[in-house]
Amino acid sequence: MSRLLAIDTSSSWCSVALSTGSEQPLFRHEKLSSAASQHLLPWIDALLQEAKLELQDLDAIAVNIGPGAFTGVRLGLAVTQGLALSANLPVIPVMSLDAIAAQFHQGRLSNHQATNLVVAIDARMDEVYWAQYQLQLNAQAERISDAHLSAPELVELSEADIVIGSAILEYGDRLLTPDTIIKQDQIGAHALGVLICAQAMWDQGMQIPVAQLEPLYVRNKVAFTTEERLHHGLLK
Known part of the structure; x- marks a missing residue:
């Protein structure tokens, strides 16, 4: 099995998983909301140290590209881009819904x-x-x-x-x-789901250069106008 790092910050949960190639994946998963930006890189460093691996030892970095929380998705992509560029690694883009389905399928079917x-x-x-x-x-x-x-x-x-x-x-x-x-209702975005999808995609040669990594926007509009907010009862 390949050595893959998986990152998911598409929701209020910060989630990182590391496949070492043979043993069970290492992972961290906590509800941090906006604090995810302060913990993501330290968590990645900690998992690599626990596995006695350097970033350059990995085969690829997988990341949840959305749909999801706009700021969270951008955080995960930005960190992935920085790490992949520094270590000259390919990336594996995983859609959030696919990751959730994969985790449920593996653990509950x-x-x-x-x-x-x-x-x-x-x-x-x-x-x-x-x-x-x-x-x-x-x-x-x-x-x-x-x-x-x-x-x-x-x-x-x-x-x-x-x-x-x-x-x-x-x-x-x-x-x-x-x-x-x-x-x-308790099954949500998780780096282990991203890792499951990423392993299958890696086996099929679906990794891409980091320069091609982009978020997946299913919604083009991210905010209501004042009139629309009034219509939906969001303003009084």
């Missing part, structure tokens, strides 16, 4: 007979980021739709067996889920 998964996370501004996945034993969770941005009521759940993600906690009463759907 044995407890369920589900085959159709929807990952839905809070996008703020009264909207949800979501995508559909096919689950199969002994295989990666396969995304079968684009990443979407919509109102909670418009998330397509007609074929879903399981819905996971932070949107359930925020918009549960507006997600039109049948009673038979299993819902998991």
Whole structure:
């Protein structure tokens, strides 16, 4: 197995994982919000020291490119760019929804007979980021739709067996889920999910030069106008 560093700061959680090539990955994962910028680099240094590795010993650096919190996604990309440039390493861009699906699939599928998964996370501004996945034993969770941005009521759940993600906690009463759907609201962005996706992408030669690394913006508009804020009840 390759030596990969995975970074995820796409949410209020700061998350770093390191695959050493043979043993179980090393990782740190804490809810830090804006304090993530103060801890990310020290955590990376600590994991490398624990693994007795230098940055140059790695094969690639993987990072969650979004969708997610704008500032958090930019932080993860900026740190990845700096590290990759300094060590002349390729990078592996991982979409947040794919990472969440991969982590759930690896850790929870044995407890369920589900085959159709929807990952839905809070996008703020009264909207949800979501995508559909096919689950199969002994295989990666396969995304079968684009990443979407919509109102909670418009998330397509007609074929879903399981819905996971932070949107359930925020918009549960507006997600039109049948009673038979299993819902998991505590599964969110995590560097271990990024690492799972990154390993599969590395095996397929999907790493890219750091100069090509870009965030994934599903939403083009990141703020309401005053009129729109009044309309949505955000101003009084």
